Amino acid sequence: MNKIWLVPIWIVQVFSQSKSFTKNKVIGNVWLNRAGLHVLRLVLSHSVMRARMLLVSYNIAPDIKRAYFRDGFIVIPDFLSQSEFVRLDNEIRHADAEVRECTQGDTLTHRIMLDDNTLPNMPECTATLNRRDFTKLNRFASGSFSRPIAYIQTIKNHYIDGPPDPQKNLHSDTFHPTTKSWFFFDDVSERNGPFTYVPGSHRLTLKRLAWEYRKSISVSNDGDRYSANGSFRITDADAKAMDLAPPKAFAVAANTLVIANTHGFHCRGNASERSSRTELWTISRSNPFSPFPGIDHPLVTRVQNKAVGWWRRHLDKKAENRGAVSSWHIIAARNTVEDTEQHVTDRIEHSDTRTHTEGASLPSGSRTPATAYYSQSRMAR
Numbered sequence: 001m002n003k004i005w006l007v008p009i010w011i012v013q014v015f016s017q018s019k020s021f022t023k024n025k026v027i028g029n030v031w032l033n034r035a036g037l038h039v040l041r042l043v044l045s046h047s048v049m050r051a052r053m054l055l056v057s058y059n060i061a062p063d064i065k066r067a068y069f070r071d072g073f074i075v076i077p078d079f080l081s082q083s084e085f086v087r088l089d090n091e092i093r094h095a096d097a098e099v100r101e102c103t104q105g106d107t108l109t110h111r112i113m114l115d116d117n118t119l120p121n122m123p124e125c126t127a128t129l130n131r132r133d134f135t136k137l138n139r140f141a142s143g144s145f146s147r148p149i150a151y152i153q154t155i156k157n158h159y160i161d162g163p164p165d166p167q168k169n170l171h172s173d174t175f176h177p178t179t180k181s182w183f184f185f186d187d188v189s190e191r192n193g194p195f196t197y198v199p200g201s202h203r204l205t206l207k208r209l210a211w212e213y214r215k216s217i218s219v220s221n222d223g224d225r226y227s228a229n230g231s232f233r234i235t236d237a238d239a240k241a242m243d244l245a246p247p248k249a250f251a252v253a254a255n256t257l258v259i260a261n262t263h264g265f266h267c268r269g270n271a272s273e274r275s276s277r278t279e280l281w282t283i284s285r286s287n288p289f290s291p292f293p294g295i296d297h298p299l300v301t302r303v304q305n306k307a308v309g310w311w312r313r314h315l316d317k318k319a320e321n322r323g324a325v326s327s328w329h330i331i332a333a334r335n336t337v338e339d340t341e342q343h344v345t346d347r348i349e350h351s352d353t354r355t356h357t358e359g360a361s362l363p364s365g366s367r368t369p370a371t372a373y374y375s376q377s378r379m380a381r
């Protein structure tokens, strides 16, 4: 082992949200996983996160609490009043901010980060993020007082030529409970790829633990790129082995808020045509082994957002030194909804620069069964 000096760091990372079986040779050690390391991390992290969620759930209605623990998601239609929705919708459609793009298969994702640089010019976004009902639901779901990282995001399905989008395979984001939320500005249906979730798949059943145990050994040996990075993909056979329910596609109206525990299996649903959906999207991920439920303070939020901004610029620089662009690179757009047709055309003509593209390398063996599993699902509403 020529990276022996990294071993102490890898050991410390076992008790953090680190999830990569390839980058961390302790987490990815096949013998340790045969001895149950991965399963132990699951059980411990889920226990701590459950305690944290209960701790911060004092002001959550019992039926919402029960539904989230049972299903792994909350759906709230008509989250804003009509006038609030119209003002917010108008603001994000006319935003003038830095936009970053990621290409995954044939899908483009455009994002504006909602931070100190953008929020001063976006009062409606600020008001939404500060709403008491929004913060308390996110707190409960993430087991943390800390604010989530927030973006305006547009997913543009089939906007470029490419293999299928790997985010359209059912997967678990990581080994521990973790939270994402979507507040939709568009009506969502099969047309523009509804968020899709397997109800109850966030729970640690014995069958799930047995599957996680087998999977941790197989990815320690040789897994597809995404599973080896700690986001386990599932096949039809896996779903059967775990007795999972059919996936539910969230065909919802604009002005609906969805919050989900993305340890549960989920994906971007398939879109039947070239189409897009725009959302206010948040992510909350903290150390699942820490019993400390974070702090809600503007300074903490600022430091968190600055760290993300610094990391993005670092990756930009690194990619630039290789003569490439980073996976989340800045594009010439003012907001996520404007037509970037010309920009896309330019980039296709210079497709040799697409070294950043994520997702083109998922082995078809792991993609096809998961897609087949998805395709058996019905639109649930």
Ligand SMILES: [Fe+2]
Residues within 6 Å of the ligand: 171, 172, 173, 262, 266, 267
């Ligand atoms: Fe995901």
